[in-house]
Each structure stands twice: as structure tokens, then as C-alpha cells.
Amino acid sequence: MEVGRHIWAIAEGYIPGSSADDSRELVSHETACLLNTGDKDANVRITLYFADREPVGPYKVTVPARRTLHLRFNDLNDPEPVPRDTDYSSVLQSDVPIVVQHTRLDSRHPNIALLSTVGFSDSAVG
Amino acid sequence: MEVGRHIWAIAEGYIPGSSADDSRELVSHETACLLNTGDKDANVRITLYFADREPVGPYKVTVPARRTLHLRFNDLNDPEPVPRDTDYSSVLQSDVPIVVQHTRLDSRHPNIALLSTVGFSDSAVG
Amino acid sequence: MEVGRHIWAIAEGYIPGSSADDSRELVSHETACLLNTGDKDANVRITLYFADREPVGPYKVTVPARRTLHLRFNDLNDPEPVPRDTDYSSVLQSDVPIVVQHTRLDSRHPNIALLSTVGFSDSAVG
């Protein structure tokens, strides 16, 4: 069974530069959860958009067939790390249908805050 | 009146293994709220997807006609419990239209954090 | 300009019975934000669905032309109050297109938690 879309956009993006907790589990981070329910690996290209300079990318990740990937933007390093304390947006393009949900854990304060939303999916390709 | 879709996907999934509060109300948990507005019971099959092994399922639940079910993933045990501190995603397939919303209550810290989003609905069946 | 849909569903619903803060602003509450961008008043009928009994409703509210209504489920009393500490879902039917977003403020703990998601919109009528 294949579920999803080929193109996803996440307009919200921001990784706080500081955290009250430095453990990997609770450090401030942004995650894109990518679900590939199909029987072919998903080759995903991620482009980051900024406020005041040209887009950066593609970052390339693979979601194997019938697997989920909870990808931390904090971990993206190629072609360059994602800057902290900086507004950005992202577009994900996959060669097979996937489902994308966006979550941020914010631990700038001793108690964490969470936000999450399903991405915007589209079929437009220009 | 029937409202909803037959197939839903929740890409985000994670049950924290610890809680500052052990009451059922405030222990860390993940919920899928399933609404069946129709006049036939909804037979729902849930499949869980992981990062590094084959999908598990189906977990079977029934949402009676004109009822809502706030299902805790913590409570799913057949065919196997949902592992804690583990990334997963879920797909829900129903034989009648339903509406699905996903919520997590995170009480790893003394103050709770909440996230919620409506699932991604699709009609694709492969 | 008219924006929106006639039918909306919010699968998630739960009003905590207690709050650390009793001010109207910060008491635990659930809100449905209803936006009517059109030039005709929106007559909205709300039906509540429960886990173990028949649906209750309709609750009737009006959103005037070119107005927004941030409706607290806590304030609904006719035909009966919304029970606290109880799982429910809601369906909203409007005679003109509206946009619906759902928010909960949870103040069971000294620090508040927030969740929000746009409702699920549908055109199905049975």
C-alpha cells in the first residue's frame, strides 16, 4: 500500500540555539517525520529557504521501503549545517509517495514545549 | 451523516519511557482520536512502521456507530506492545469513513507539554 | 469573499476538570475558532459525540457576516453542558462556508500547555 504525496512544504522552521537540557533526547530540535509505506525506497531531496539568501540544498536522505525516518534538521550537514536561531522553511521532494509531519521540541526553558503539524502537501511541479 | 476518510497516516509517533506523573491522566501518552459519525461500526486496522524493522500489525479496534474512541497507543498489546522511547509511524485503515486526530501528552518534565494535529488522509490503496 | 467549508470535524475533545488558574483567561478550556468571511451570517449546528452514549445536540451558534467567533466548549449549555474529564468529538455544520480551528489551553499544571490544529473539513452529507 502506498500512502502520501510527492511534494511537502513546512513553512515553519527554527532551531533554538540554546537548551536547558543537553541530552540528545531533550535538546531543542526540529524533526521531520517521514513515512514511506510503499515497497520502494524513497529518495528524498530537501531544500531549505531563508529570509535573506538563496535556498540551500538539496540535502539527500533515503527512507527505506516500509520504514519511518524521524529526521532531525539539527543533524543535516551536507551541503552545510542548518543555522541556529535563524528562520527557515523547507520543501521535501520524494520520488515515491510519503507522509511528512513536522515537530519541534523547545527546551530553552527548564520545561519543554512541543509543537507539531502535518506538512502541506502539493502536486505542483514547475 | 458520514464524515471522513478510509485511510489515515500519522508520521509522528513516540511514547516517552518516563513520566514525572504516573496517574493515568497525566502519564506520558500518545492518543489517536477516532470519530465515527456514521450508522455502521468502524472496523479499524492499525499498522505501525519503525525505523529499522518490518511493520507490525494489524492492531484491530472497533469504533461503534456514532461514537468516538480516544485510543492510547500505550494500551495496544496485540500483536505486541508499542515500544517506548522508539520512533514509529502509524497507518489506520477503516471500512467506513472516520476522522483521525493525533495528540501526545509529554510529562517527562513536571509541567506537561501537548501536541496535536489532524492526521493525513488519503484514498490511495495499492 | 467566501472562504471555507460547510462541514468540519474535530476528533479530539477533552476539557480538564481542574485548573491551577481560575481566571477566565487561563482556566483550562477548549476553543473552536470559527471564521465567517462571507456577507451572510453563518448558522452553525454543533453535535458532540461520546465514547459510550448517543450524540448530543445540536448546539446552535451564529457567526455574523465578516466576523470571527472564538467559541469555548466550556460555555455550551443548551441542550446540556459539556462534561469535564470526558472524551468527546465534535462536528460543526454551517449553512455558509466557514473555517474552523481547534485549540486547547491546559492549565492543570502551573505552566500552561497549548495545542491547536485546523479541523478536518468535508463535503459529505448523508
Add this chain to the structure above:
Amino acid sequence: MEVGRHIWAIAEGYIPGSSADDSRELVSHETACLLNTGDKDANVRITLYFADREPVGPYKVTVPARRTLHLRFNDLNDPEPVPRDTDYSSVLQSDVPIVVQHTRLDSRHPNIALLSTVGFSDSAVG
């Protein structure tokens, strides 16, 4: 590549009038993240809707080609500032497709709370 829609609505809107933290980063605020992936600048007109008076607008913002704009409603001043402690909704109309996501950071209490959801997109124009 163009991704998105021309019309977006955010039914939820509320800027708390007080904050426990006055830094720009952590003061209570509402943000609409606007992503323009296309090669033409996006001219966006924002209209605010209230509970008890006529809509206000348009507020005009530009999202340059291939850029993101994380717009704080707190910063909108023309034709008039956005009132604090007041329910509102917003509609965004763009001359090219954009993607819109809504986030609130609430710092009335010492620990922050976050909410976020993708806007409701529509193509209806009356």
C-alpha cells in the same frame, strides 16, 4: 518550482498582552510563516477579522522570490496595530502560490507554550 495556494485562512488568533519574558525572542507573539518557493515575488494582502467590528486591512507584505518570511502579527502597524488580548482571525491572499503556517509562542507563564498548525488553504474567491 511553485508550491502552495493563493488564499489562506487562520481562524485562531490571539496575542497575549503580557509576557514573563520581554526579549524579542521569547515575548508572547503570533507568527505566520510564509514560504514563496517560486521565481516571482509574492504580494500578500492580509485582512483581520474580529468578533464585534468590521474587518481591518489590507496589511501588505512582500515575500521575495525563493524566500521565507516569518511574519509577526505583533509587528503589523499599517493600517493599525493588532490589538492585544483580543480574539481575531486572518485571511491571506497572495498573487502567487505560497504556503502558510501559523505559530504562537505564549510566555505569559515562566515556561513557554507553543502551538502551530498549517493554515487552511482555499481557492474560493467571491
